[in-house]
Amino acid sequence: MKLGARILKTGFAITIALYVADLLGLESATYAGIAAAFAIQPNIYRSFQTMLEQIYANIFGVGIGAMVVFGLGNDPIVIGFTIIIVIALCMNFKMNENTVALAIIAVLAVMETTEMLLLNFAGVRLSALTLGILSAFSVNMLFLPPRYELRLFKSIDQITSDILQWLRISTRHLSDDPALRTEIDRIETEIRHIDHTYLLFSEERIYFRKTRMPKMRKLIIFRQMINTSKKSLATLYAFHQYDDKVENIPKEFQNVLVDELDKIIYSHERLLLSAMGKIKKKPTKSIEEITDPDIPHLVETLIHVYEQDEKDRLSLLPLASRLMEYHKEILHLQRILNSYQKFHEHLDFNFKKKSRKILP
Numbered sequence: 001m002k003l004g005a006r007i008l009k010t011g012f013a014i015t016i017a018l019y020v021a022d023l024l025g026l027e028s029a030t031y032a033g034i035a036a037a038f039a040i041q042p043n044i045y046r047s048f049q050t051m052l053e054q055i056y057a058n059i060f061g062v063g064i065g066a067m068v069v070f071g072l073g074n075d076p077i078v079i080g081f082t083i084i085i086v087i088a089l090c091m092n093f094k095m096n097e098n099t100v101a102l103a104i105i106a107v108l109a110v111m112e113t114t115e116m117l118l119l120n121f122a123g124v125r126l127s128a129l130t131l132g133i134l135s136a137f138s139v140n141m142l143f144l145p146p147r148y149e150l151r152l153f154k155s156i157d158q159i160t161s162d163i164l165q166w167l168r169i170s171t172r173h174l175s176d177d178p179a180l181r182t183e184i185d186r187i188e189t190e191i192r193h194i195d196h197t198y199l200l201f202s203e204e205r206i207y208f209r210k211t212r213m214p215k216m217r218k219l220i221i222f223r224q225m226i227n228t229s230k231k232s233l234a235t236l237y238a239f240h241q242y243d244d245k246v247e248n249i250p251k252e253f254q255n256v257l258v259d260e261l262d263k264i265i266y267s268h269e270r271l272l273l274s275a276m277g278k279i280k281k282k283p284t285k286s287i288e289e290i291t292d293p294d295i296p297h298l299v300e301t302l303i304h305v306y307e308q309d310e311k312d313r314l315s316l317l318p319l320a321s322r323l324m325e326y327h328k329e330i331l332h333l334q335r336i337l338n339s340y341q342k343f344h345e346h347l348d349f350n351f352k353k354k355s356r357k358i359l360p
Contacts, residue, residue, distance in 0.1 A: 010040045017135035028128035035132025038098045045203045047140035057099045058129045061106025066122045074111045148201035163232045170239040224333045231326040238322040260298045
């Protein structure tokens with residue numbers, strides 16, 4: 001069983017909320033724990049946004065609940081009607097589901113039968129709920145802050161390696177169709193998860209002017225890395241779709257196709273390694289001549305094949321189109337990465353763990 005940071009944060013937030021409520025002598029410590037559980041968010045920006053939103057929702061819930069109890073009592077039908085009003089207000093302000101649920105809890109908390117004075121009772125409940133929200137926000141800020149940059153790059157690096165590995169196998173007609181289809185589905189799911197992680201990373205606020213520009217450029221590079229990986233997946237899918245037709249074309253074109261695709265794959269891998277600072281930023285000219293793909297040469301070879309065989313001349317054009325799109329994304333990634341390394345030479349995407357110094 002794997003315990004993620006958010007699970008641990010939820011447990012700590014509830015613990016802190018209950019302890020503080022006990023120290024302050026609040027009789028509604030349970031409500032503080034419930035509020036803390038609902039307020040945990042995946043990043044600091046959403047945590048702050050949720051904190052304000054849920055405080056407003058609690059004020060709505062407690063305030064409206066207290067007024068209804070004063071005027072109509074706390075009959076179950078009245079409570080149900082009050083909850084409908086509070087939900088409508090929250091929806092009107094476009095609050096999320098957790099906030100709406102917490103507002104409902106606030107209504108139920110203040111409208112339950114009690115012997116205390118209503119205003120004092122409502123104040124205690126509001127204080128307990130607010131304490132839970134503040135406890136969750138404090139834990140989000142101080143305990144295990146999320147490192148979405150590291151997680152995002154590792155995910156992109158891993159999923160790209162998987163795609164390129166299957167591309168190499170597919171171009172040599174060694175892949176098993178059911179296994180490849182399963183892998184494509186898995187990779188598509190992983191890319192959707194990467195898109196979500198990128199959204200969380202982009203939401204993180206930049207508080208220092210010095211780090212603002214590097215962070216903005218990193219966002220652009222990450223977005224392009226994801227787009228390039230998606231194009232490589234589209235190329236893999238195209239090879240899977242046209243595998244039988246590629247196998248039946250002349251050997252001359254098959255060899256050119258495999259050679260040029262290997263160069264594209266190497267170019268993609270080289271850019272990721274360059275981003276991590278693991279290879280030279282300016283390779284020698286001879287290396288570039290060997291490894292840089294020549295897509296125009298590939299298209300010319302394809303046209304030559306079509307001129308010899310009029311029967312099925314357009315069957316592989318979609319595959320050639322996928323390769324050209326993939327190559328275009330790689331060139332764009334190379335340009336923006338070179339620009340980043342030019343202006344921020346000492347800020348590579350290098351996430352290697354710092355080596356510990358061994359004392360003599």
